[in-house]
Amino acid sequence: MTMMKTGGAEAAIQSLPEAHSGSLRDSDGRWPERRRRVLDWLVLETRGERFIDNIFVEMCRRLAEAGMPVARATLHFRIHHPQWIGARILWRKGLTEAEIDTYAYGVEDTTQYLNSPLHEFNDGADEVRCHLDDPTADCPDYPLYDELRAEGFTDYVIWPLHHTLGKRHAITFASDRPGGFSSDDLTFLKDILPALALVSEIRLKNRLARTLLETYVGPHASEQILAGATTRGSGVTVGAAILICDLRDFTKLSDLWPRDDVIELLNGYFDAMAEPIERHGGEILKFMGDGLLAIFPLSDPCACSNLLGAIDEAQAALSKLNEDNLRKGHDPLGYGIGVHVGDVMYGNIGSRKRLDFTVIGPAVNIASRLEGLTKELKRPVLLSRAFVEKAGCAAKLENLGSYPLRGLDGEIDIFAFSGRKRS
Structure with missing residues (x-):
């Protein structure tokens, strides 16, 4: 928090991991304005929002406003819940609210999961990508890819969202622009992930604390x-x-x-x-x-x-x-x-x-x-x-x-x- 007070938004952003950031900086070494607007908002203006799904929807809207050809995005979290092993937050272009799905224990043994890019990602891949509109692309025959093609999507990518202590969740982006994402688009999107990881981990742990309390002491006692x-x-x-x-x-x-x-x-x-x-x-x-x-x-x-x-x-x-x-x-x-x-x-x-x-x-x-x-x-x-x-x-x-x-x-x-x- 001291960083926020002494260095402002620029210091907060500069402190984030920069594994992918250097190639898209301006000649004077500063962040391009459109990327800085998204990062400033993520780091400094989301503290009043309790729910990660609302933050995710607004982030996707701001990405589109910044010129990113993102038409669909998802967050996949593993959660600690007595009924559910994980949850997915889905945004599509034009939606003002996210769709949220939960997955019961045992889903990892289903054919639907085993024949999906998420399974490939969870097996250790750092990136899973398919150029959906390129018939020569060497993409596995996943049913999800067929569904996305049928809906007009042209590109799809999964990356890890790293939380502390080695916990790894997943984020996906899909484009409907002919040719899909450019290399600059992908670098832009990767640049925002460290900030999103910080923001999402806080909300996920807040939700985890509430879930654990509700599980062990009940909803009203947990509120108290x-x-x-x-x-x-x-x-x-x-x-x-x-x-x-x-x-x-x-x-x-x-x-x-x-x-x-x-x-x-x-x-x-x-x-x-x-x-x-x-x-x-x-x-x-x-x-x-x-x-x-x-x-x-x-x-x-x-x-x-x-x-x-x-x-x-x-x-x-x-x-x-x-x-x-x-x-x-x-x-x-x-x-x-x-x-x-x-x-x-x-x-x-x-x-x-x-x-x-x-x-x-x-x-x-x-x-x-x-x-x-x-x-x-x-x-x-x-x-x-x-x-x-x-x-x-x-x-x-x-x-x-x-x-x-x-x-x-x-x-x-x-x-x-x-x-x-x-x-």
């Missing part, structure tokens, strides 16, 4: 943490409907089943529970061995109804999972769910160096006790009167009467939920 809620003891009191779920006889299952089968079982169980919760606006704060803790903040007036909808869908998913288990010769899974409502402290708890973003409070304890009571009452879902009154659904549930809960003075009224009728 990224906003600066990282001090031990920091937090807020929120009203929430609380759901605690636990798998029955998991210890016995884990002793009897092979390890991989146990992991598959747990993943299937958590999918059946978690996806309906998230779909209905709940936030899963943690997985606890074979259990989970989720909240539905009462800032949403439909929180309690949404929680019931999530349980209803989860029960249907668990029934289907048990059908699959029976077909495989396994016993069906049992589970217990406890539901309560109340104020909870939502924030950072832990040691000085290791924190957990979670909820605590008497309301969480009651939900946990209700989940434990499902074993005794042989009902999979138990709800407190406080929740039922908040949800306004007492008439649709079975009142089981009053029961004492461990650690709680007195008794509370408990209701059973057995699923709502589907139309």
Whole structure:
């Protein structure tokens, strides 16, 4: 950052790698104006833009404005995500927004990928290029090249976009000008790559941090943490409907089943529970061995109804999972769910160096006790009167009467939920 203050845009640009820059400088050694405008913008004027796809679209527009015959461009990033191995950002001439595609794990084994220039690039090539409008060009028979020719493109090139610690992503450019890119065009484009690498790595790491937090603590907690809620003891009191779920006889299952089968079982169980919760606006704060803790903040007036909808869908998913288990010769899974409502402290708890973003409070304890009571009452879902009154659904549930809960003075009224009728 000191470089920016003392040397200005010219110093920032001069500090970038110059492996390809010398041949296109003016006679006095300065950058040609059109290239400097693009680089100045990349280095100095993108700090307010959070998303790399928006920066990429604007960069391509500025390249066209500078006379570059770029009609199509893509960025290919490898990403750390529980579902996706990579993402592609695609710009075409005339588009004001990028098209973004994600690629699932296993895509690298598909015929489409193996028979593509990206595979050749990922095998170690520093450049993959094809003169699409030259019938004598020695280009591999990739389906992508046929598609680009059919769309009127005349030239295509892939280069690496180098990030720190040896990480290498890919950028492609395609032209629709007869004859494709000139050598000066290619040098111009290569000259902007170091600046784009700096800009894109910052955005990619910001997105990576958000993705990792969303993956491990949930979307709402991740927003709090990224906003600066990282001090031990920091937090807020929120009203929430609380759901605690636990798998029955998991210890016995884990002793009897092979390890991989146990992991598959747990993943299937958590999918059946978690996806309906998230779909209905709940936030899963943690997985606890074979259990989970989720909240539905009462800032949403439909929180309690949404929680019931999530349980209803989860029960249907668990029934289907048990059908699959029976077909495989396994016993069906049992589970217990406890539901309560109340104020909870939502924030950072832990040691000085290791924190957990979670909820605590008497309301969480009651939900946990209700989940434990499902074993005794042989009902999979138990709800407190406080929740039922908040949800306004007492008439649709079975009142089981009053029961004492461990650690709680007195008794509370408990209701059973057995699923709502589907139309």
